[in-house]
Amino acid sequence: MNIQTLLNQRIQAAMVAAGASNTAPALVRQSAKVQFGDYQANGIMGAAKALKMNPREFAQATLEKLDLSDLADKVEIAGPGFINIFLKNVWLSKELSVLRTSERLDVKEVAAPETVVVDYSAPNLAKEMHVGHLRSTVIGDAVVRTLEFFGHQVVRQNHVGDWGTQFGMLLAYMERLRAQDAKISMALSDLETFYRAAKTCFDEDEAFAARARELVVALQSGDEECLALWDEFIEISMAHCEETYKMLGVSLERQHVMPESAYNDDLQNVVNELKEQGLLQESNGAQCVFMEEFANKEGEITPIIVQKTGGGFLYATTDLAAVRFRQHTLQANRVLYFVDARQSLHFQQIFTLSRKAGFVKPETQLEHMPFGTVMGSDGKPFKTRSGGVAKLSSLLEEAQERAYQLVASKNPDMGEDELRNIGRVVGIASVKYADLSKNRTSDYVFNWDTMLSFEGNTAPYLLYAYSRVASIVKRSEIDVASLTGDISIEADQERALAIKLCQFEEAIQQVANDGMPHFLCAYLYDLAGTFMTFYEACPILNAEEKVKLSRLQLALNTASTLKLGLSLLGIETLERM
């Protein structure tokens, strides 16, 4: 159930009946203050302006065509022409009963599912996943889960980097180890160290560097021995990623990997096609596309380079091939790219060129979902204490250990196994939630103390709130399946909770539309707070039977909403902590 959508439809229809154009939006929003009712329509002023009418008069004309008597006690005009809507308690109670007994909290699957390709995580396989990959991986995953929940056909695409010039250097190093009879798999168990060692040889040893360059060419032209070595490297590196995904509880598996190398055979075709269309221009021997849209004030254009002087292809060429594949083979209606904001120009260029070249249908949406950087307390991109890049797997280990210490100190009587499990769930949730709860477009500071705090908009707070609500329901010893009867809404705190519970779908809708999970986090945090206020003011277990049954339904509904909401964020819940 989505109150906002319902009100938008009804009010817009009334606006049209009162003379507005079909496209004039009602712009219904949740009201910011109680005196403005529960919802407010802000679209009257715009529509009146288009009609050259006085907004309050147009609001009046709209009200004459509007019948909300089934769901609202009061609908009033306010200020310059806002319409404030005060919902009826009996209606809320009825809606809530429907919602409560549905496993999906009455969220319907969309009537016309779209095929949504989601490009996320996409680490570079030459190195170990680091903290910079956290954002794409967890935000992308939350959006994927939410889109699937709405019934869309989601195609995960893990566009891993497995094909750059760095691989020549890594292969040369593997070759050297092999010649020395060293165990390659051992050496690759720490990719970071391996990469650094290879880099040192590359920088200091001219013969090694020459061999590395030879190997890139051999690799790209399909040399079998070279490919076998490369396969071995990729396999181990991919296995590292998968361990991290598993630890994170992220729904990415091997079948979702569509690596850069997979497009290799199509890159020349992309370049040829651009050439046929007259879009290519040679510049210093390289094949480039210059687009007016990307000119600066001085008229200088940053081109997209699609082929280098020696014939090599680039990151951009692969992305163009990927757009075509996603359109023609995967049949995408929408393609979402969860990639660092620093690549914004790259994606704007890729999207613009893809449209010019006809690589996508005009109605297909290509959306870059940029995100900011994870910062350290020093205001610079987050590093480990020793100044190195923070390996994601080590960070997650540390999170689990810290959370374990924390819960162990609070629960001295709990068994070791349970403490370890709680430590795992809380630790991982804390790292993920700290990321998910921030507006993705901004940078944020990585801070153990705030993310592990039991106060504020954090995972420990929400997980604790969930376990507390769940335990209230459990202590009632009622069979939840048989919990029926009217939900009565008398106290203000009951009403506030009832409305919040009815707004779940609005929150997840924003995640699906805008790719912004922080809206859902903010909603869940509000919901937990609203519940706590309700619980303090309205006793449950000691109330008389009818009231108790009603309030228990509110509690049960809160628990299922928190649980479902957290699961859409990719966060596990605990019944006890």
Ligand SMILES: NC(=[NH2+])NCCC[C@H](N)C(=O)O
């Ligand atoms: N289609 C894409 N370009 N996806 C994002 C790839 C991200 C790239 N591997 C990086 O680490 O920066």
